[in-house]
Amino acid sequence: MAKAADLLQLDSMLCFAVYSASHAFTRFYKPRLDSLDLTYPQYLACLVLWEQDGLTVKALGERLFLDSGTTTPLLKRLEARGLVRRQRDERDERQVRIYLTEEGQALREKALSIPLSVGKALEGNAEAVAAMRRELQNLRSMLDAAALD
Amino acid sequence: MAKAADLLQLDSMLCFAVYSASHAFTRFYKPRLDSLDLTYPQYLACLVLWEQDGLTVKALGERLFLDSGTTTPLLKRLEARGLVRRQRDERDERQVRIYLTEEGQALREKALSIPLSVGKALEGNAEAVAAMRRELQNLRSMLDAAALD
DNA sequence: CACGATTAGATTGCGCGCAACCTAATTCCG
DNA sequence: CGGAATTAGGTTGCGCGCAATCTAATCGTG
Numbered sequence: 001m002a003k004a005a006d007l008l009q010l011d012s013m014l015c016f017a018v019y020s021a022s023h024a025f026t027r028f029y030k031p032r033l034d035s036l037d038l039t040y041p042q043y044l045a046c047l048v049l050w051e052q053d054g055l056t057v058k059a060l061g062e063r064l065f066l067d068s069g070t071t072t073p074l075l076k077r078l079e080a081r082g083l084v085r086r087q088r089d090e091r092d093e094r095q096v097r098i099y100l101t102e103e104g105q106a107l108r109e110k111a112l113s114i115p116l117s118v119g120k121a122l123e124g125n126a127e128a129v130a131a132m133r134r135e136l137q138n139l140r141s142m143l144d145a146a147a148l149d
Numbered sequence: 150m151a152k153a154a155d156l157l158q159l160d161s162m163l164c165f166a167v168y169s170a171s172h173a174f175t176r177f178y179k180p181r182l183d184s185l186d187l188t189y190p191q192y193l194a195c196l197v198l199w200e201q202d203g204l205t206v207k208a209l210g211e212r213l214f215l216d217s218g219t220t221t222p223l224l225k226r227l228e229a230r231g232l233v234r235r236q237r238d239e240r241d242e243r244q245v246r247i248y249l250t251e252e253g254q255a256l257r258e259k260a261l262s263i264p265l266s267v268g269k270a271l272e273g274n275a276e277a278v279a280a281m282r283r284e285l286q287n288l289r290s291m292l293d294a295a296a297l298d
Numbered sequence: 299c300a301c302g303a304t305t306a307g308a309t310t311g312c313g314c315g316c317a318a319c320c321t322a323a324t325t326c327c328g
Numbered sequence: 329c330g331g332a333a334t335t336a337g338g339t340t341g342c343g344c345g346c347a348a349t350c351t352a353a354t355c356g357t358g
Contacts, residue, residue, distance in 0.1 A: 007264045008257065010196045010212070014278050015174045015267065017285035019193070020214050022171035023315075024292040025164045030316090031296075041344060044168070047159045058306060063159070065169050068307055070345050077343080094306040094353045108157065115156045118164065121295035128284065129163050135281050136166035139271075143173040146270035147180075172345075179346090190314060207336060217337055219315050226313080243323045243336040 018136070028121065032114050036107060042078055043111070045071075049084065049100050050108050056095045065140075083107060167285075177270065181263050185256060191227055192260070194220075198233065198249050199257050205244045214289075232256060 010016055026040050033043055041064075048063045049055065055063075061071040075098055078084045083104035089095040122129055159165055175189050182192055190213075197212045198204065204212075210220040224247055227233045232253035238244040271278055 007261055008196055008199055010193065010200065011286075012282070013196075013264070014271075014282045014285075015178070016193060016196075017282045017289070018167060018171045018174055019189075021285045021289040021292070022167045023214060024289040024296070025167055026315085028292045028296045029164070039343065040168075044159065044165060047157055047162075047165075050157055051159065056306080057308095065172060066344090067346065069309080069347075072308055074344075092306085092354070096307065112156055115162070122163075122288075122291060125291075132281065132284050132288070133161070133163045133166045135277065136163075136170045137160075139281070140166070140170045140173040142271060142274075143170070143177045147173070147177045175345085188313065205336080206338095215314095216316065218317075218339080221338055223314075241324070241336085245337065 014139075018139075028118075029114070032117055036110055036114075037081070038107075041066075041070075041074055043114075045074060045078065046083070046104070046107065046111065049098060049104070050111075053100050054097050056089070056097055058095070060098060078104075163288075167288075177267070178263070181266055185259055185263075186230070187256075190215075190219075190223060192263075194223060194227065195232070195253070195256065195260065198247060198253070199260075202249050203246050205238070205246055207244070209247060227253075 006012065029040050029043070033040060036043070038046065044064055045060060048060055057068060057071055057075065060075075061067060064071070066074075075084060075086060079086050082101055085099045085101055086096050087099060089097050119126075155161065178189050178192070182189060185192070187195065193213055194209060197209055206217060206220055206224065209224075210216060213220070215223075224233060224235060228235050231250055234248045234250055236246050236248060238246050268275075
């Protein structure tokens with residue numbers, strides 16, 4: 001049975017498994033993203049924009065579960081790098097819409113090699129990977145729901 | 150079949166599922182850790198020390214997969230808060246050993262409520278949680294191994 | 299229409315997380 | 329023994345990630 005001592009065992013904790021796997025992913029991506037001159041969160045923002053261009057800052061933040069304190073400076077860095085353009089919405093001037101530049105759109109081709117590299121590293125575990133992804137998505141929504149109590 | 154377009158779909162990516170679940174955990178822990186006056190990484194460091202006191206900075210960093218640029222300032226903050234003592238090893242003066250103070254040891258009792266709160270949030274998923282944890286540990290080691298290429 | 303409430307985005311401050319680099323202590327080897 | 333190589337820890341710089349706060353634009357209600 002689980003004693004009080006066991007409750008605080010680092011290696012039995014799901015939170016630490018998620019936390020350390022997340023950092024391992026970032027480390028794995030680092031050298032691959034260096035060749036695109038992107039950080040990992042910047043890469044995620046590009047993924048969102050490659051799927052749907054012209055999103056507002058808020059919509060992009062909701063897609064990544066990040067708030068404006070994170071997204072605003074990140075998008076300004078992408079703008080400084082010439083990958084996106086930030087433009088006030090004319091209908092609602094509170095909103096700022098993010099548009100990929102030609103360079104930003106072109107970067108997509110180079111980015112294709114990255115998921116291939118991940119696929120290679122996790123070769124032979126395709127079903128397990130897909131199942132894990134779904135469980136993690138479920139975990140995230142359970143945690144966000146429970147965070148309100 | 151997976152086309153090129155699908156390769157870059159955010160919601161099909163394991164990396165993003167891990168990344169966003171990790172942040173969801175941090176958000177979930179935040180209000181619980183506020184009452185202990187600890188950040189999440191500081192809580193992890195305490196978990197390690199509650200298991201084994203007197204570790205070197207390096208050993209503690211290896212346990213958490215963090216380097217000295219992260220652990221040194223984190224441990225200095227725990228020291229400033231009165232939870233740990235940092236002491237040069239007499240045998241090998243390159244090393245600094247970390248010892249819990251009485252206050253640091255006492256905090257352990259208050260921390261017990263936290264895994265209980267997590268257990269409640271994930272109630273009814275105990276086996277799935279344990280399986281996911283093992284898969285994530287495996288994922289982390291696969292990524293760290295593949296990161297070398 | 300007017301005015302309080304809400305909303306979008308920006309800003310500041312702080313704690314990670316890591317690369318790059320530095321110093322001091324120890325080890326390795328001729 | 330003595331100098332090169334290695335190791336532990338610390339420092340700096342930068343990009344997140346988020347709480348708290350601010351401003352400006354829009355909405356909602358009387």
